[in-house]
Amino acid sequence: MNWARELSKGLIDPSQLKKSGLLPDLSVQQCQALKDNFDIRVPVAFLENATEAIKKQVIPDIRELNFMNQELVDPVGDEKHSPLKGITHRYIDRALLKVTHQCAVYCRFCFRRYKVSDASANLNALELKSALAYIQNHSEIWEVILTGGDPLVLTDATLLPILKQLDAIQHVKIIRIHTRIPSVLPSRITNELVDCISRLNTTVYIAAHINSPDELTPDTSQSLRKLAKAGVPLLSQTVLLKGVNDDLSVLQNLFKSLAALAVKPYYLHYPDLAQGTDHFRIPLEHAISLYQGLRGTIAGHCIPQFIVDIPDGFGKVTAESGAHLGHSEWAFKSPLDGEQHKVLYSRSE
Numbered sequence: 001m002n003w004a005r006e007l008s009k010g011l012i013d014p015s016q017l018k019k020s021g022l023l024p025d026l027s028v029q030q031c032q033a034l035k036d037n038f039d040i041r042v043p044v045a046f047l048e049n050a051t052e053a054i055k056k057q058v059i060p061d062i063r064e065l066n067f068m069n070q071e072l073v074d075p076v077g078d079e080k081h082s083p084l085k086g087i088t089h090r091y092i093d094r095a096l097l098k099v100t101h102q103c104a105v106y107c108r109f110c111f112r113r114y115k116v117s118d119a120s121a122n123l124n125a126l127e128l129k130s131a132l133a134y135i136q137n138h139s140e141i142w143e144v145i146l147t148g149g150d151p152l153v154l155t156d157a158t159l160l161p162i163l164k165q166l167d168a169i170q171h172v173k174i175i176r177i178h179t180r181i182p183s184v185l186p187s188r189i190t191n192e193l194v195d196c197i198s199r200l201n202t203t204v205y206i207a208a209h210i211n212s213p214d215e216l217t218p219d220t221s222q223s224l225r226k227l228a229k230a231g232v233p234l235l236s237q238t239v240l241l242k243g244v245n246d247d248l249s250v251l252q253n254l255f256k257s258l259a260a261l262a263v264k265p266y267y268l269h270y271p272d273l274a275q276g277t278d279h280f281r282i283p284l285e286h287a288i289s290l291y292q293g294l295r296g297t298i299a300g301h302c303i304p305q306f307i308v309d310i311p312d313g314f315g316k317v318t319a320e321s322g323a324h325l326g327h328s329e330w331a332f333k334s335p336l337d338g339e340q341h342k343v344l345y346s347r348s349e
């Protein structure tokens with residue numbers, strides 16, 4: 001099956017989910033309320049392999065309608081650091097380029113859930129031109145991170161010219177693509193795409209978002225292998241999710257399996273304070289001890305950094321650098337302003 005056709009076959013309607021027996025406990029009205037809050041898309045590849053760890057990531061849950069006071073619309077402050085549409089420039093030498101906000105899956109814990117799936121957030125030709133001009137005009141930008149949304153849902157006709165234009169910008173030394181595609185739509189990793197990426201002068205890193213060893217199906221493993229064999233450096237990002245991967249043996253298995261596929265586990269993220277995501281969070285002090293259990297029990301190169309993104313755009317820091325002020329209150333020193341920032345994490349216990 002052609003990848004675009006496979007993408008279009010993902011389930012997007014609560015009634016489809018009900019028909020597939022994936023929402024046994026919710027009424028169609030409840031499902032609709034969830035969809036109105038945040039779009040649904042369950043990819044075909046995930047349906048064929050719907051383990052509990054996979055379903056929890058993609059099937060809506062009624063608890064998504066509970067917003068906590070601490071939760072924010074834009075938890076990591078993307079908009080605050082956006083000089084123009086499609087660009088977030090928070091760190092001096094790295095900028096995000098968000099061409100599309102569509103994804104092949106709508107992850108229920110997404111930190112950008114206020115914006116993903118919104119077609120009006122996508123860049124039109126003129127807006128894309130301005131965004132590329134911004135990168136061209138800012139010689140301090142050493143790395144461009146293509147994210148969104150998922151940049152790999154763009155067709156080759158849209159994506160390849162963007163890669164070529166970035167390749168032509170002298171000061172951009174790395175193009176990093178953050179994507180969920182290897183695990184949700186592995187057929188998208190076509191030979192043409194891999195060829196184009198490996199022919200650019202600029203190094204292209206692919207950072208694959210993978211949360212559960214259940215996602216490493218033969219097709220997903222093969223798509224990662226294909227990229228690795230073409231010389232594309234691979235990183236992974238994982239979100240620590242209650243009921244999905246908040247277990248030492250699951251994390252060990254995931255990171256070792258990724259490393260064996262030549263994917264360097266890069267970041268393990270504590271879930272950002274996006275609205276309606278409290279049921280995915282375990283207390284941060286438990287999360288840190290879980291993470292520390294990896295040290296010494298798996299190879300050092302299999303261990304990602306465990307990261308917290310300080311709410312409101314104050315930057316990423318290691319979770320272990322935080323000061324626990326008691327209960328669910330923490331403080332972190334921002335790498336951007338050097339100040340301590342207090343954070344209250346809601347907790348579902």
Ligand SMILES: *Cc1c(COP(=O)(O)O)cnc(C)c1O
Pocket residue numbers: 076088089090091094095096145316
């Ligand atoms: C996470 C992020 C980056 C990349 O950070 P690294 O630590 O280099 O992975 C860049 N810009 C923004 C706005 C980010 O949120």
Ligand code: SF4
Pocket residue numbers: 102103104105106107109110111112113116148149150180209
């Ligand atoms: S693929 Fe990424 S951007 Fe899209 S919904 Fe999932 S976490 Fe969010």
